[in-house]
Amino acid sequence: MPVALKRKKKDGALYQRPPKIEASIEVLEPIEANARLSRFDGVAKKHSEYVPTEVLVHFLRGAWAKGERGEFEKIFRILLKRVDQSLRSAIWNSRIGSATDIRDEIVSRFVVLITKDCASQAGLLDFYEIHFDQAMVALRTSVLRKFKAIAGDMITVPLGSQEHDGREVSPEVEVALEAFLGGDPQKIDDPTFRLVLFSAIDRLPEDQKRVIGLLLQGVPIDAKDQDVMTIARILQCDERTVRNRRDRAYKALKAVLEKEAEL
Incomplete structure (x- = not known):
């Protein structure tokens, strides 16, 4: 059974992973670490054996908590690879700045968030285990606002940002x-x-x-x-x-x- 998340909603209820994510974690937990890592990388998103990114975040945090630094680093690289691929299809050169600068800022903030989560065990990445793409949209939007403010110009906010x-x-x-x-x-x-x-x-x-x-x-x-x-x-x-x-x-x-x- 996956470890429960720590963050709470406004009504006081604990965050809950979607059933699909819980089920995927349960299937992968008994598997040896190297075999599990091979499932994380090199599988197309549309393939039936594709492991959701929410699950990668779960095992990344688990590896750190157990002191498995080698496993943590391998999952970390796979996770950043997915983030980079996603950003390359979502962020382009614009009037507010170069795509490279914007993507680097987003990745930097994400890495800082991972670092803080590992250091505090306060559940900072809990929502990333529930809706990873939604969480990344919020992070992207925050960075785009910063670049927009610096440039003094306007930028299109990605669909799905609820803005x-x-x-x-x-x-x-x-x-x-x-x-x-x-x-x-x-x-x-x-x-x-x-x-x-x-x-x-x-x-x-x-x-x-x-x-x-x-x-x-x-x-x-x-x-x-x-x-x-x-x-x-x-x-x-x-x-x-x-x-x-x-x-x-x-x-x-x-x-x-x-x-x-x-x-």
Whole structure:
């Protein structure tokens, strides 16, 4: 049985891992450390044997608590590798700073958090054992705010941050959105409209939401320059597929927005 988490919710109840995470931990706990490590690395996320990152965090903390420094370092490297891969698909060069600087800051803060968690045993990483991606979104958002404040400029906040109402949209995206804004792209400045729009985006099918999310981060659909990261390259599909997904998303969003306008 996995060790219970320590942090508590506002109502006083202890944090609880999702059943899927608990079950994965229970399966892996009896396995010898090296065999378990081989399960952590080199398995594609869509593969049935992929181990959720929440589970890696659990065994990372456990290795430190048991004094297994060699195991800790190996899990630590695998964990940072996953974080780096995730950040490379989420953070791009922008007006507020270089992608490398921003990613380095995020990784640095995450490492500091791990260090503090190991030193204090206060449960600082508990939420990372529950919803790792959500926790990383919060961390990314915090770092982006810092860079935005330094640059004195605006940046698109990643989808999933729960901060839809304050989000800026680049001029390029405003042009793209005009297709379903009824010829009035200035609507995007209306806070109420923005809330409805981004809530609708969150309800899109995952393939369409990823395209819209990347558009909102200013990533181009396609480019002749092979060094330019594009939506087609990120999603590993052709440019026509991306545009079809975008058009389907626009159609769905337009229906939602037109229905809202009738209320």
